[in-house]
Amino acid sequence: MKEYSIIGKPTRNVDGVAKVTGEAVYAFDMTLPNMLYGKLLRSPHPHAKIISIDTSEAEKLSGVKAIITGKDTPGGKWGLWRRFPELCDQTALAMDKVRFIGEPVAAVAAVTEEIAHEALDLIAVEYEPLPAVFEPMEAIKDDAPLVHDDFENNINTTRHIEWGNVDEAFKNADYVREDRFSLSSQHHAPMEVHNALASYDKGSKRLTVWASTQSPYFLQLGLADALKMREGDIRVIKPHVGGGYGGKNSTMPDSVNAALLSMKTGRPVKIVFNREEEFTTTEHRTAMDIAIKIGLKKDGTLVAKEVKLITDGGAYTGLGATTLYLAGTFVTFPYKTPNYRYDGVRTYTNKMWSSSMRGFGSVPAVYAAEIQLDRAANDLGIDPLEIRRINAMTPGYSASGEYTVESCGILECIDKMGKRVKEKWNDLGEDEGIGFASFAYMSGGIFNWIDTPYAFSGAMVKVNIDGTVELFTQASDIGQGHNTVSVMICAEELGIGMEDIRLHPADTATTLADLGAWGSRETLMNGNAVRAAAAEIKKMLVAVARMKLGENIVYDLVAKNKRIYLELRPERGFSYYELVKDAIKQNDGEPLIGIGHYTPHNKGMISPAYGMGIQAVRAKVDRETGLIEMKDVLVVHDCGQPINPPAVRGQVEGSTQMGLGYGLCENMPTDNGLILNPSFVDYKLIRSRDMPTIELMEVPTYEPEGPFGAKEAAEATTSPGAPALANAVYHAVGAEFDSNVLKPEKVLNAIRAKEQKGKA
């Protein structure tokens, strides 16, 4: 590996001090002079016609400044799949009917939050309840009630993927098996709830919104569509964000209604969801049923795979349609799959809609694939690591042109895992098992459903006379540490110190567009843009240095340690600060400005690069209680060149916790569309004291498409926890599961079923 000055070195977060001292400002913390508080009145019905809304009593309440209902909105519909207008189905407030419990029907702005709340109680809404549908398999029936009139059989979208000759391959396979899995939902549960502060200036007719968002750009577009305004007349600023995990990609009623109320009142309006609203009326992971069939040769070589799945979409689209695409892709990873067929269906139901969540699409898909592969290995008498080894992708592997995997360390990861497990876990006790699951995920998506005409990421660097750098990027740090990564990349490229750089992030007006923080895209995509912008500056400085040196043009110059010098004769060079002064003088007194952008090219339609690895969970099962004790987790991880190792580690820990939670205890049960556990008391997360230790081993590769060899890091590790846990339980006590969330009663039932099967 190349030796870098900053990249790959453990580095403190640039905003770390501000965060631990409480100085860091989140949208949640913000106020503006004269600000009003907004609240949303929400439907108690899963499906109902709105007969009338009477706001007259509420309007009389002192301190209420504005009340709006659907008819007071411009009626703009929006969604993230802007290339497909029919899938842009969200509205600010319900227009004619409500489609889920919690759908907003009116919004109030008042001088205090309490008054706004009181006003909600005074709004009288007359509903005519309609028959509702809650389950995907029910929803697609011909006689099911329609959530949206224009969508027959409640089918929101479908996706078909196919390569090779699947039927032929299955015919020739030595071993074929089919499994069915039912995967539940999961909530993002971020520390910071959804909230937005909107300020409309009646003079310039422009709107500024500060919001807890993963993508200021997506929010700008969503607001433009919702409000029927020009996107350029809307400025979105992302302050610090207290967690997103995929739940803050969509434009939600908080920001849209805050904007509408600000436009009506001429005052800034802030809407903050409470925790119950956060659980019940923001997006969550897509629940789905998966039928998965594989064909293998006797030696374990995978020859064919066929997957059918149906997802519980809920009432609107969000990014839900993308689930089909990603599940259908990552159910094949990280294995060579010569023949593949996939059909996915997303249904509308009368529930809060599902959308993106960390490991989006891959988490349920990997669950199904990795449990099934384990079962096949068992049937064929092949070691679980060996079957993964046999089928592992190798560098440059291309799935029939659908995607190409350039850097690819999965084989090394599996080998390293094998070695480490032997070394570390040679003391398995009774009712203990080890479960493995491989994982892989993208470094940002190439599919451009949002239909941006911009480069996917842009960055600008301005260098002041004293060498200090202003770095402008719209990339979104949502807690994952990307602000630090941006500064590291810029500093490395220019050969300067982190302290020389001031970052100006995530403001749609002052920075070049970036699609936001989702699908692990920022490090590779925005990192490339930042590096390109810095490289423009470096070029200017190298030109000055070359001129001053008078050296033949064949000699290379490097920028390092705040100097630019001849690579072969490091003593011949100049201080970076001196060269900046010269360059600005040469530039007629203009500060140096470098601009860079990145859009993937010739990389197919999925992603430019893939991070991957393998996880192992060691678990012990209590046959009496059904309780699972997770003892240790091993993660072997190829994220290309890790930019900031402690940040990668932190993300692996968080993803692993979330993945294990998905496997063990997190779900969102509903009753007639009502989410039953909308609080941190009832929604069960694995707490830090219940977490197993995590041992992380990096297998660095060099991703040629990434900045300094970097690619996706850690998001993929959300996937393996649940299947590895299930596999561990299987190896411990033989219990098999066709769904996630291994609560004690389910484990006991599975043990019992296994015992009875043994007896039979």
Place this chain on the structure above:
Amino acid sequence: MKEYSIIGKPTRNVDGVAKVTGEAVYAFDMTLPNMLYGKLLRSPHPHAKIISIDTSEAEKLSGVKAIITGKDTPGGKWGLWRRFPELCDQTALAMDKVRFIGEPVAAVAAVTEEIAHEALDLIAVEYEPLPAVFEPMEAIKDDAPLVHDDFENNINTTRHIEWGNVDEAFKNADYVREDRFSLSSQHHAPMEVHNALASYDKGSKRLTVWASTQSPYFLQLGLADALKMREGDIRVIKPHVGGGYGGKNSTMPDSVNAALLSMKTGRPVKIVFNREEEFTTTEHRTAMDIAIKIGLKKDGTLVAKEVKLITDGGAYTGLGATTLYLAGTFVTFPYKTPNYRYDGVRTYTNKMWSSSMRGFGSVPAVYAAEIQLDRAANDLGIDPLEIRRINAMTPGYSASGEYTVESCGILECIDKMGKRVKEKWNDLGEDEGIGFASFAYMSGGIFNWIDTPYAFSGAMVKVNIDGTVELFTQASDIGQGHNTVSVMICAEELGIGMEDIRLHPADTATTLADLGAWGSRETLMNGNAVRAAAAEIKKMLVAVARMKLGENIVYDLVAKNKRIYLELRPERGFSYYELVKDAIKQNDGEPLIGIGHYTPHNKGMISPAYGMGIQAVRAKVDRETGLIEMKDVLVVHDCGQPINPPAVRGQVEGSTQMGLGYGLCENMPTDNGLILNPSFVDYKLIRSRDMPTIELMEVPTYEPEGPFGAKEAAEATTSPGAPALANAVYHAVGAEFDSNVLKPEKVLNAIRAKEQKGKA
């Protein structure tokens, strides 16, 4: 004149609605979470040694978070004349001695303003009073106490200007006269007092300051010198500003001590001066004594001028040294002066220091010159307008290479004035008189005392996919309307609407350096930078349009009405919005970015262009009471191409009011260095109900160096009010004055002197 779409059309201020609704945020309005309030303890002595400062009692007060004295500061000295380090004489807090009443000796930060105030009373300072000096003529005596030990005879700076052969010319003159004038001080009296909010981030070791300043860049440099930090580690943001008038160019103890207290506490700290502090401890117009001698031919032609002046500098330098330079220059304007000699001396005294104020340097100089010229005309029996006519500069006039006046409408102004006066004022009554005074001022200064390596003005334009424009400039709107002028210039150049442009002003981190709002520099200098940045964009769009048209390259394209089209065949062209989309596509998805800058070249060392004109005041004097009744004011004004006529008019009105106030009632009397009238009760301003009507006539010229022909507007009209008023009083009742501020007793004395002179 060229017909423009936007330039020259009456245009509403872009921030007008925000200002009238109270939405506009001034530094004064700002708060930050966790903010502390700072207060300064000030010296009661005009000159004293500091023996000791005991802060122990104050530190015990609950709610006090930090107290600093001189020894706790880094001791950095600063000033605006950075090219001359010995003139950088300001410090955050007095180090060893105090030099004026009100000099800060300690600063307190507390959780409320009241506690901070209470803490001041608990700080015990032991002083050893020193002999003090208050008058310039005393200060230069050999035995005068020294304000600064290193400055002999208390001489802060001197300036000599000379061209032609003055002695020879005086010898050959038909008529020579010498007059002496004593001009008093004047306060800026802005609506918004000095205040600053500083926030230091201990993590990044960077400082952000929001301040009521005329030049974020000057403040950034001042803070860097004061705090011994890199300028790039300091970010200065100028919110809306409630008036500057030259009083907010210097870095003052509010911002520096707010910064120091924030660095000490790790919390944001705000310091707001109260009105008394504003009057007594912020800068004011430089008082001076002027000896002026002219030689003329019988026909009134000016052949020689000699000026000597001495100014009351006060305890520190500020921009005071520049007064000498500008007074020495503008005392010759707008007249051809073939032989000229000037000597100016600035003295240190034990008072709050004087610095720049609207019409900086020119106001007292024009006072002396215009009264003297009137007297000469009277002696020679020449009409006051005629003597001005005879000597008026003509386009292209160069004062022996010292300065060159390109556009020059003074002759037309005098002619128009003559016509209008005859027409309007043919009904002069008893004890009524008409006084004239010409005026001229610069369009920004070329002299670069601040020693910036940057272009004087820079601007950046970013064009989004929907054609909306983000315009970045560091230019400072301080109430004069420059934000609107920036947007108008950008819109005109691109042929788009004002509503297409969002302005991002006055932030040292996000914009290209600009020297700030002083000397009427923004319209010409920043306007040129904005226009250049917009022109870069236009060039890109024209290139796309040309390519699409396939037309021969000799045909010109124009950008107008949101289209770019062939000048000769307007129907052949494209929508601006369409071309932007094409250009961004062509640009690989990068928004369009244009950068422009301006630095004067080949324009000498004073200014690239000069606004000018003539003013007439009609006044009636009550011989019994000495009260002056100002009836009407006529202003004929050449500001090149007025960009926004109502803004020009507004500025002319404000300047005229200030000029008349200087002539009639505004001054700052002191007693042993104590300013005696530090409140709006005692400081006499002309209120709106006492203001005469002002008739403004524009004589538009085209200034080739200015954007769309524009140059200085209205600042020059601060000068003529006082001398025109004095001349009017002379013509009404024959009373002569050798100083400004025509209070009734002074008028009565002058009338009596005149009568006795008549009798003698």
